[in-house]
Amino acid sequence: MLSKTLSSKLKKTALALSAGLFLTPTISHADAVNTTGLAVTDDTVTVGILHSVTGTMAISETGSVQAEKLAIEQINAMGGVLGRKIEYIQEDGASDWPTFAEKSKKLLVNDKVAAVFGCWTSASRKAALPVFEQYNGMLYYPTFYEGLEQSPNVIYTGQEATQQILEGLDWAAQTKGAKKYYLLGSDYIWPRTSNKIARKHIENVLKQKVVGEEYYPLGHTQFNSVINKIKLKKPDVVFISVVGGSNVAFYKQLKAAGIDMTKEKPLFLTISVTEDEILGIGGENIEGIYASMKYFQSLPNENNKKFVEAFKAKWGKDIVIGDVTQAAYLGPWLWKAAVEKAGSFDVDKVREASPGIELTTAPEGYVKIHKNHHLWSKTRIGLAQPDGQYKVVYESDELIEPDPFPEGYQ
């Protein structure tokens, strides 16, 4: 032990001497950029990837794993982070929340990873969060979620609820003249919080009416009764936060009930159906609905074209890219930028450096980390096409400030 610290001290002095003597810009020594014992060597740094690749969530989380691996590969091709190649250890959360906690602990305590890119559902994040706070790890969390959280140990690269919802509702009210709304969601925290925010906004800000609000258990497949209620109450907008497999049943039953979604009577506005879900639902079954989120695969900008091309080159040409996949792709890039700004892999220094980090190369355009650890981002409205893609019909003018604890909406 003594000899180890001695030799590392010697190394440090030697390094300082050599730097001082020759004034050459050398790559800083591992000890200098890592004072907390993370898995950093002179030419590598280890990070963790923690998603479900088995179980019910695998279908959703696979895209995030692919995006994170792509980003890491691209960063390595550019020379890595602080001159170090990124190596990753992948763990499987197995769609099981305690497993997320267990694997987070393994990554932080045993593997000493410098950062973790992972978690998808709120439940998995809630399970892993205490571990990240206890062992002071850094988690880059990609999913759009309900807000009401702001941990010093998490960077939220997806949108929080207000960013995603308010712009969509304003758009429906202004361009489509919507007056009556029907709120529909799966029964768990994200849809409930989202609809709470939506209802307050509709009633207090837009001064319009909510004519119905309903929830169905996760995995529910019988939507006939709610479809009848929608027919009866004739809302202008059905605002939907149904998740997972239930979507397939819901949109097919809508179509079977004779509702033509392209007629926009009512207009269907979802915050949960990305291109990934459409793959399961079938483009022809969902044509004509609108989605409000920050990213669509069809976004017409240069960054995105390059990203889509690289993604398809690596993972196959038939693959689709949804909102969360893109947000997951931002994780490693934001971490790289923060590490380089801090000049260190230390979690505390990375955290300090994070607010204000900008990314001009993001596929969604320009993003910036807010001091509340969420991202400033734009919100777009997409119109579902029969080929399973969205056509972008609207984009917010400005970056929207993240507001995880929205006042007046709680």
Added chain:
Amino acid sequence: MSYGLRSFLPKNDMINILLLAVLIMVIFPLSMDIFRLNLVGKYLSYAFVALGLALCWGYGGILSLGQGVFFGLGGYCMAMFLKLEASSPENTAIQSTPGIPDFMDWNQLTALPWFWEPFHSLGFTMIAIIAVPVIFAFIVSVAMFKRRVGGVYFAIITQAIAAILTILIIGQQGYTGGVNGITDLRTLNGWDIRTDEAKYVLYFLCCTLLIGSVLLAQFVRKSKLGRLLVAMRDKEDRVRFSGYDVSNFKIFIFCLAAALSALGGAMFTLQVGFMSPSFVGIVPSIEMVIFCAVGGRLSLLGAVYGTLLVNWTKTVFSESFPELWLFGLGALFIGVVLAFPNGLAGVYSTYIEPRLSKWFKDLRSMRPPMASSTADTRS
């Protein structure tokens, strides 16, 4: 007295239990870092359930596919106490209603529901951890067994109860934390359960309770009650015609299994730091039956080893092959059940134990000639 002890704890069983105790209380703590040890602690909390299953399924012939319910009830009782302690008004000052658990605040509750109130008290919680599941098990089993519902029907009903309770917990998220469960638990009566030191203490507490439970189960197994259970399993009518009220014994053993599961659930919450409906439902309940089946349902210790083996394999496979591990685990189950219907315990008793005892016999038979030869040289 010594006769009584011997009859409930024959030498073989005593040695085996001692070996288990040495393995989990000496060898594991010495050979593992605290992270791995905490994982083993988590597995051991499942072992309580497997132990209960060995009693009620292996000996009593009552297959329950809903042990997760009792595991969950015990775990939730513990979690409610810990959550209330973590939700002091100072800790939750940013909420609209400080002093209530965070998930209640998100669900627009403005006051603590009445059934949460008693969980402010540690004493009440300790009693509730056992009492709530046992009362529930009692109601269920009285309703079933008094009407002579058994076998497959009972298994299906327990499975339905597991499904119902999961839906109830998820649906009532304002009161239960929903899908997310009850997370971010911190202290037990001011004692931080997240530190390494606390994890050691909890691990040894878990081991002690487990060994105690094994001894209790052993006592039940060797008592007259245990022999009646086996008789009931094999020929229920004959026991009934002999004048015994079969249902009472079934109710008792089912409640005992529920109590053991609940104890495991409480230890789980303490060691893992949260509780969620994903331990209550059908899948975890069936997994717990698998632990017991792999270990050998006719063996109490087999259940413990089975739980350790399955979970350890799960962890190792999933760490080494994150995308393929489920197939490996599935193959292991099928292999074990096909090749060794009596599980690990069956393997031990048919292959290893005879050899061991033969080896011991050989050792013993070798000694006397040596002794006599030394005697010879002396004379």
